[in-house]
Amino acid sequence: xxxxxxxxxxxxxxxxxxxxEPFLPVIENADAPGRIILVCEHASNHIPSAWGDLGxxxxxxxxxxxxxxxALALSRGLSQRLDAVLIHAPVSRLVYDCNRAPDMPGAMPAxxxxxxxxxxxxxxxxxRLARTEAVYLPWASGLHGLIAKRIAIGxxxxxxxxxxxxxIYHGKPRRVEFGVIHDAAPHxxxxxxxxxxKLTGLQAxxxxxxSAADDVTHTLRVQATPYGLPNAMLEIRNDLIATADAAxxxxxxxxxxxxxxxxxxxxxxxxx
Amino acid sequence: xxxxxxxxxxxxxxxxxxxxEPFLPVIENADAPGRIILVCEHASNHIPSAWGDLGxxxxxxxxxxxxxxxALALSRGLSQRLDAVLIHAPVSRLVYDCNRAPDMPGAMPAxxxxxxxxxxxxxxxxxRLARTEAVYLPWASGLHGLIAKRIAIGxxxxxxxxxxxxxIYHGKPRRVEFGVIHDAAPHxxxxxxxxxxKLTGLQAxxxxxxSAADDVTHTLRVQATPYGLPNAMLEIRNDLIATADAAxxxxxxxxxxxxxxxxxxxxxxxxx
Numbered sequence: 001x002x003x004x005x006x007x008x009x010x011x012x013x014x015x016x017x018x019x020x021e022p023f024l025p026v027i028e029n030a031d032a033p034g035r036i037i038l039v040c041e042h043a044s045n046h047i048p049s050a051w052g053d054l055g056x057x058x059x060x061x062x063x064x065x066x067x068x069x070x071a072l073a074l075s076r077g078l079s080q081r082l083d084a085v086l087i088h089a090p091v092s093r094l095v096y097d098c099n100r101a102p103d104m105p106g107a108m109p110a111x112x113x114x115x116x117x118x119x120x121x122x123x124x125x126x127x128r129l130a131r132t133e134a135v136y137l138p139w140a141s142g143l144h145g146l147i148a149k150r151i152a153i154g155x156x157x158x159x160x161x162x163x164x165x166x167x168i169y170h171g172k173p174r175r176v177e178f179g180v181i182h183d184a185a186p187h188x189x190x191x192x193x194x195x196x197x198k199l200t201g202l203q204a205x206x207x208x209x210x211s212a213a214d215d216v217t218h219t220l221r222v223q224a225t226p227y228g229l230p231n232a233m234l235e236i237r238n239d240l241i242a243t244a245d246a247a248x249x250x251x252x253x254x255x256x257x258x259x260x261x262x263x264x265x266x267x268x269x270x271x272x
Numbered sequence: 273x274x275x276x277x278x279x280x281x282x283x284x285x286x287x288x289x290x291x292x293e294p295f296l297p298v299i300e301n302a303d304a305p306g307r308i309i310l311v312c313e314h315a316s317n318h319i320p321s322a323w324g325d326l327g328x329x330x331x332x333x334x335x336x337x338x339x340x341x342x343a344l345a346l347s348r349g350l351s352q353r354l355d356a357v358l359i360h361a362p363v364s365r366l367v368y369d370c371n372r373a374p375d376m377p378g379a380m381p382a383x384x385x386x387x388x389x390x391x392x393x394x395x396x397x398x399x400r401l402a403r404t405e406a407v408y409l410p411w412a413s414g415l416h417g418l419i420a421k422r423i424a425i426g427x428x429x430x431x432x433x434x435x436x437x438x439x440i441y442h443g444k445p446r447r448v449e450f451g452v453i454h455d456a457a458p459h460x461x462x463x464x465x466x467x468x469x470k471l472t473g474l475q476a477x478x479x480x481x482x483s484a485a486d487d488v489t490h491t492l493r494v495q496a497t498p499y500g501l502p503n504a505m506l507e508i509r510n511d512l513i514a515t516a517d518a519a520x521x522x523x524x525x526x527x528x529x530x531x532x533x534x535x536x537x538x539x540x541x542x543x544x
Binding site: 101102103125126128129131132133136137140141144145148149151152153154156221222225226227 | 417420424499
């Protein structure tokens with residue numbers, strides 16, 4: 001079992017009032033008939049005024065530590081091409097990282113890569129609770145609603161989360177361009193990887209630049225795995241989607257890859 | 273993968289409006305400091321007027337097919353004795369069974385044990401969606417909120433669901449009196465079973481009268497397992513909790529059993 005972070009537990013979880021009104025997830029293309037639900041937890045670098053600037057420079061607040069640059073543009077491109085609903089988070093992951101449980105250090109990180117986050121250096125239990133209520137709970141309910149409503153009408157949605165990663169991490173360049181990461185069930189991720197090898201020239205790798213063992217598959221683990229839904233987390237190196245045109249070109253490639261991956265798992269399901 | 277039920281899928285999940293306002297779960301003893309979250313999915317046999325009487329007689333609507341008789345009284349007794357928060361569902365499981373995913377046949381059963389449920393014989397996709405939105409989604413969000421808020425302040429809650437079962441099923445008497453069922457992780461269930469054998473004279477059995485393989489651990493699978501929380505589903509034969517006094521006496525016994533089980537898993541956690 002994961003160890004809880006050391007912090008002074010409040011007497012009861014009800015005491016403190018939330019810092020701010022809830023920040024609802026944004027849902028686009030809500031009526032789309034496609035089988036995929038696209039999820040973008042790190043779409044925004046917005047830090048609501050209640051949290052000031054978290055003690056960061058403007059350059060830091062624009063960097064990958066605050067969000068996944070290019071991920072929202074790519075997600076929107078995929079949403080259009082795949083006729084897929086898209087849900088994305090409205091605030092920076094430095095306020096609350098929606099791909100982390102509330103007790104994970106990365107949910108409200110005190111340090112990200114080589115950067116200290118002064119506004120997160122000391123977070124009281126009341127403040128952890130307030131951020132959880134303001135960001136994580138509405139996010140989780142919003143995504144769960146999309147999933148459960150589709151299940152109710154006899155669809156079995158497929159959950160695909162869209163992320164980007166920095167080309168240079170802790171001073172070392174990363175060679176991988178496209179990572180496909182899975183939670184418990186690997187079949188969709190493997191089908192997407194095979195499709196990427198067939199259809200693109202991208203340096204595509206499974207469970208890279210990190211994997212479920214690094215606790216990065218929270219959304220998949222909580223929302224997809226318990227319902228037995230096919231799922232994958234896509235990671236695109238952010239220098240490849242740094243402009244609107246580049247993100248569009250990548251959406252062209254990855255829409256074809258995702259479609260081929262979907263066809264493959266539907267073939268497998270029929271054969272089994 | 274579980275097969276989806278055969279039904280005509282609506283074009284989009286957004287089309288139909290819910291039949292009724294949402295039926296919010298009831299939360300009691302909300303500020304309780306105890307580590308356990310008590311969950312009672314089948315607390316009520318209430319059928320809201322939108323669903324009439326589902327074509328059932330009054331006797332059928334009072335029977336175990338509509339709810340778990342005695343489970344709420346026992347849950348309240350445990351909530352007081354363990355200083356534990358309690359969440360329970362406000363409508364009959366014949367409208368929506370909160371311990372089932374929206375695509376499970378048992379979520380809105382057409383038949384339960386030997387009884388046909390006329391009002392559930394044919395359920396359109398729109399109606400499945402409406403019941404999911406009215407009952408399952410607020411239930412799931414309510415329970416997830418209790419869990420995530422505790423996790424946020426550094427607690428690791430323990431999820432215990434409280435059920436009762438009928439002494440005679442399909443004409444056959446059941447010998448088991450107290451069943452302890454687990455989802456993926458068995459350690460809490462085993463500790464509770466051992467405590468029941470030590471502290472009570474109950475005929476107590478593991479994964480009886482049914483088990484996770486029968487798809488009865490939906491709540492645990494969706495809400496507890498993904499967060500790595502200790503969990504167990506308790507099943508009490510309903511003839512043993514048929515009166516308020518009997519439920520109280522059972523709460524005395526099971527509160528001691530749960531406390532001993534908790535101490536045991538905390539000992540194991542420290543030793544590991």
